[in-house]
Amino acid sequence: MPKSTPGELTVDGIALELVLRRKRVKNVNARLRGSTLLVSAPAGMPEEELEPAVRGLASRLLRRAHAARVNGEGEALALARKVAGRFPEPPSVGRALFVTTQRARWGSYSTRTKTVRLNAALRGMPGWVLEAVVAHELAHVFHPDHSAAFWELLGRACPEAGRAEAFLAGAGWFARNIDVMPPVERELLLAEETRRDARDA
Numbered sequence: 001m002p003k004s005t006p007g008e009l010t011v012d013g014i015a016l017e018l019v020l021r022r023k024r025v026k027n028v029n030a031r032l033r034g035s036t037l038l039v040s041a042p043a044g045m046p047e048e049e050l051e052p053a054v055r056g057l058a059s060r061l062l063r064r065a066h067a068a069r070v071n072g073e074g075e076a077l078a079l080a081r082k083v084a085g086r087f088p089e090p091p092s093v094g095r096a097l098f099v100t101t102q103r104a105r106w107g108s109y110s111t112r113t114k115t116v117r118l119n120a121a122l123r124g125m126p127g128w129v130l131e132a133v134v135a136h137e138l139a140h141v142f143h144p145d146h147s148a149a150f151w152e153l154l155g156r157a158c159p160e161a162g163r164a165e166a167f168l169a170g171a172g173w174f175a176r177n178i179d180v181m182p183p184v185e186r187e188l189l190l191a192e193e194t195r196r197d198a199r200d201a
Contacts, residue, residue, distance in 0.1 A: 009037060011058040018054075030057040032065060063100050063120070073097060076130070080116045083134045086157040091141045096134075098123055106168060109137040125171070132164030 009018040017036045022043045028050065031038045037058050041050055076096035084090040094114035102108070102119045109116050116137060122130050135158035143150035154161050178186060 009054065009058060011055055012062055014062060016058060020054075028053040028057060030054065030061060032058070032061040037061070060100070064098075076116070076118060079127070079131060080134045080138075083131055083157065084138055086135070087138060087142070087153070089142075091138050093138075107133045107137045109140065111141060121171075121175075125167075128160045129164045129167055132158050132161045133168075135161060 007018040007020065009016045015035070016032075018039065019036060020039045020041060022045075023040055025040055025042055028039065028041045028045070030040075037054075039054055039057070041054075073096055076098065077093065080093045080096045084093050091109070091111070092114045093109075093116055096116045096118065098120045099117050100120045102117065105119065106122060107116065107118045116134055118130070118133060122133060135154055139150055139154040139157060142153055158164075174189075181189075
């Protein structure tokens, strides 16, 4: 019978109930159920290796749960299905997920799993930007490259795609340069963003 050990663990400032089961597995696995972290770990794994592995898994699971709450993956799924309907032969979309593992791309779509994966950084961006990223990924079902036919199809499915691409290029530049920007310029840019948000509200 596998040994089960209850305990507590605080990760990213969040207290979790920890249920650890040592069993005959090769890797550490974890599931988050509410505020309970269920972990299965190899029976012979030393504590000094286990703790960082559990903390890393817990942090990833908490980020994923936060992403689902903040931007509602259900809303993203509804949006992805709406966008898919704009294509001549609508691609099937079964899931839409916000992920923190995509560092170099804004999104992806798997024809095998029917899953749209969206970079978690998109959560706070305008809806039309999210829509354009989904359309871009779904257009690759028909044209895996960035040929003229791809851009024409994308433009029909999402007329805002060019604007969204420029927006994302600016957002990416800003994110990469905010730390090296002189304080005065940074404050001016952030103040302008606050004024724009107030006007749009």
